[in-house]
Amino acid sequence: MWIERIARWVRYLALAPLLLLSGCSTQGFWLFDPKGPMAHADLYYMIIDVAVMLSIVGITALMIVWFMWRYRKSHGKGKYDPKWTHSSAIEVVVWGIPIIAVGFLSYYTVQGTYALNPYDPTVIKGHAAAGGxxxxxxxxxxxxxxxxxxxxxxxxxxxxxxxxxxxxxxxxxxxxxxxxxxxxxxxxxxxxxxxxxxxxxxxxxxxxxxxxxxxxxxxxxxxxxxxxxxxxxxxxxxxxxxxxxxxxxxxxxxxxxxxxxxxxxxxxxxxxxxxxxxxxxxxxxxxxxxxxxxxxxxxxxxxxxxxxxxxxxxxxxx
Incomplete structure (x- = not known):
């Protein structure tokens, strides 16, 4: 399952610096080693949240670096336009990306709320008949x-x-x-x-x-x-x-x-x-x-x- 492979690599990446410094064990990373559907679902939705946030932050950081390089003074690509007032492309990016991100996260938030609802977790309902x-x-x-x-x-x-x-x-x-x-x-x-x-x-x-x-x-x-x-x-x-x-x-x-x-x-x-x-x-x-x-x-x-x-x-x- 892909979630298990991602969790394994996340655990290895997070653990590597500590192993080099102190030789500690993996016991401090229980969250990345789920042994039941509730913990699996918890990790799944956490990875989705972190991935979406990192993608936004990462793209923003890359764009900042690209803007600084492309529009630096020595490059000569910048253009001064004192009468500029509006850009439809910028409006689409500024409003579109947050709307897509919020909509995506909202969908998985609703799913996760029902799946992990402690009073009625749907993620383990299917196991009731099989497990007795x-x-x-x-x-x-x-x-x-x-x-x-x-x-x-x-x-x-x-x-x-x-x-x-x-x-x-x-x-x-x-x-x-x-x-x-x-x-x-x-x-x-x-x-x-x-x-x-x-x-x-x-x-x-x-x-x-x-x-x-x-x-x-x-x-x-x-x-x-x-x-x-x-x-x-x-x-x-x-x-x-x-x-x-x-x-x-x-x-x-x-x-x-x-x-x-x-x-x-x-x-x-x-x-x-x-x-x-x-x-x-x-x-x-x-x-x-x-x-x-x-x-x-x-x-x-x-x-x-x-x-x-x-x-x-x-x-x-x-």
Whole structure:
């Protein structure tokens, strides 16, 4: 596919100077290595936008250079005409090119809006029948961790999102505190996750593999470790994973969530698992936050992070 070839060359060109300077890896260029239709479409429309803008800027720059060369004083091609008032050719160029560019971009903007609409992305609609029944996942962000709830299986995972490849995944997202951005560059673009609000998103992974997800919106002192692993596995592996989590002794009722949602230092990003998740937990949390529920940050987390980390580690060990 031509979009993949262009993305590969763009990645190589962007990466070359950094490789020469620091020997860095390609992990910083996830946007140019999409592994799902949402990310593919995102890259496709981004390349179109950049190409149109670069073509306008490039042509303008070339014309400036050409004018400077052709009409320089020593060349003798310039002609002084004090009575000049109008040029139809210039009018066509000055108005025609912007109109064509805006019309072209408008067409693809409308297409991209429908294709990448997080509430109803048409780019993955055709995969619903081929990939089986879509998977529903509720995403809840706290300070500073990600909780993924699988209502159908009554399980939940912390800092680890596991999905079956080639199957549409539909998300409902909310936050218990500040706004975060849900972002998996190789699978789906970013979307705001806000307290007291429910947003939606969707993705589909075309390849089995592990991808990096993270918050793309600054959310306080723990923002640096607010990341999560996204694993796209086979259908059989996903069933085995859900069965293993269903055997976990830890339960997640709203009372247990009250303790979990407290601000927590989690630099290791170690995943945690819950079984027996309370029905309607997402809606209950959303309603509580809308009614003013907060989980305040203890002073220890801003004045003495090390001591508070030791306290949290001891609590977890017990």
């Amino acid at each position: 029944e879509p998977l529903e996942v509720d995403v809840i962000t706290t300070d500073w961790r990600w909780l993924f709830v699988y209502p159908k299986y009554h399980i939940a995972s912390v800092n680890e999102l596991v999905v079956p490849a080639h199957t549409p995944v539909h998300f409902r997202l909310t936050s218990t505190s500040v706004t975060n951005d849900f972002f998996i560059p190789q699978l789906v673009g970013m979307i705001d996750v806000m307290p007291g609000m429910r947003t939606k998103s969707a993705l589909l992974a075309n390849h089995v593999g592990e991808y990096q997800g993270f918050s793309a919106d600054y959310s306080g002192a723990g923002f640096s470790w607010m990341q999560f692993r996204t694993k796209a596995v086979t259908a059989e592996q996903f069933q085995q994973w859900t069965q293993r989590i269903q055997a976990s002794p830890r339960r997640l009722s709203y009372a247990a969530f009250e303790e979990y949602a407290k601000p927590y230092i989690d630099v290791s990003g170690k995943p945690e698992y819950f079984s027996g998740v309370q029905d309607g937990l997402f809606d209950h949390i959303l309603g509580e936050v809308m009614n003013g529920k907060v989980w305040p940050i203890p002073m220890a987390m801003t004045e003495n992070m090390v001591d508070y980390m030791k306290e949290q580690n001891a609590r977890t060990a017990n």
